[in-house]
Amino acid sequence: MPEPLLSVENLQVSFETRAGVVRAVDGLTFSVGEKEVVGIVGESGSGKSVSMYSMLGLLRETNVTIEGSVKFQGREILGLGDDQMQSIRGKDIAMVFQDPMTALTPVYSVGWQIAEQIRAHGTENKQQAHARAIELLAEVGIPDPARRVNQFPHEFSGGMRQRVVIAMALSCNPKLLIADEPTTALDVTTQAQILELMGKLQDTYGSSIVLITHDMGVISEMADRIVVMYAGRPAEMGSRVDVIRTPQHPYTWGLMGAVPRLESKKSRLVTIPGNAVSPLDVPEGCAFAPRCDHRMDICSTRPAMRGTEHQDACWLDGVQKVTFRSERHSA
């Protein structure tokens, strides 16, 4: 197997707060191959965004501790200095944020903002950067780009703004694109446009994508591989077919059962009892145990991720998983 583009090894992110230490990410290990789309799914507070921010050196508060290893193209990037990080961020690794209104500054034209990024990382002069900005806008499907390039973010609709943010992210041909809930703020039909665009651009640019979302539906349509997170820890990881068709972790079962389907019969939704654990007070053993229907004595010890291609952190054995899963399915 060739060396992955990005490999994250035992990432730990914790925040020192007045109320105690919050372990926002606790032992995340995963890798992203060339041209691969990896989806990270989890509910609010599961650590999916924080893990990405910490990797890119975007968490700079003094109360943060980041440990582990993040290798990008074989080079350790955790703990790199600002200057060195600056040359990677935006160039080799670009990011698309959830809210396109806050990701763009309202006081400059969108063309200026795209050109700024091109000039920061390349050798283009002002005119060339401006011309490239127009090309990029055309590429992400903004009609009449030569006119739109001089407009300001408030003159664009939500979907169009997200296209601008994507154009900006692509401006330096990034090898890795991190998209943090890129369609959550958008309507269904606009979401479909943006997802289609991202798929198309991935083909042209050959970037790898890390897609962060809470939406099982979006992830199952986009990702080659899926990482399910709960309370800062990975619960399950595997190829799309494996995770969607034969989920191994009780939390994944709950997550999938809780989504109302379009072709649903009017049955009750399968719920996960209780509320998400407080990040201040994650159980010693399996983080999901207090809400799990299949809790056993051994669950007071933290399970490691087991398996090779399709991994999960659960103490149930293979036979039990198959039985419980099919029970849920028929219920």
Added chain:
Amino acid sequence: MSEVILSATDIVKSFSIKSKKIGKREQVQAVSGVSLDVFRGETLGIVGESGCGKSTLARCLVQLLAATSGSVSFNGTVITGLPRRKLRKHRREMQLIFQDPFASLNPRKRVGDIVAEPLRIHGFGDNEKINARVRELFSLVGLDVNGLQRYPHEFSGGQRQRIGIARALALNPQLVVADEPVSALDVSVQAQVLNLLKDLQEKLALTYIFISHDLGVVRHVSTRVGVMYLGELVELGDADSLYDQPLHPYTEALLSVAPELDDGTQSTRKRIVLSGDVPDPSHKPTGCTFHPRCPYATEKCASEKPAFVAISPSRSVACHYPRA
């Protein structure tokens, strides 16, 4: 079909907004001519994208907003244009659940008082009676009665939404309008609240109007579904048949792109990705408002507005060329 509990005829709601021309104002029609009946005991789902007027419509139905024109009758009485005092006795029968459980609860009040407030306003009884009712409501929605003295910030999003539900049910309403009640919640909590709403409906014989942008959620809860686009009802029908066989091209497109669990091995769904954005509601297209984005539009669609007609007893659509 059972009796009609609420009936709306040709509801129009326009707002006056500042025009781009300085000093001028212009009218935006948020809801333009919606007529519908809500039957007792059913859940009517209303689905549409942001800005389509679904929340405005709901507010007009329960008289939280006065419609610009059109009439609403509730239990056979016309309630549009009634003076406030006379409206009050109808108001207790129609309650709302709001989207954001953080914004809809007063942060300075104890949750027990929040739930008791409608009871006090409508003269439910003495303190003892009210307290007993609040306790009853708390257990009805699955909250611990020991939390009565606590403040909203001490509860999680799902629990707060339960408090909002308890408040809405305090006066034993007949009709509950839920405006995006689960949109702010995580999936696992969302499922709990949806199940709770369903249980309460059975237990208390409630009628729901359920507004959401989430097609899966609407399908799950609704008996009938109405689809809105740019202030108009474009399709209305039985949930099952509408989802299986959409008649309006907009409904068809909406359903085809809703993200679904998919392992990539049996994708038979044809995705219809609409081009462009929803037009500016202050400058609506001529004819059928959907025609600039419609893959099947003809010249007729641009000039002539399709009427909202019943195609079968349980299905209505506003389209010159309905699908299927």
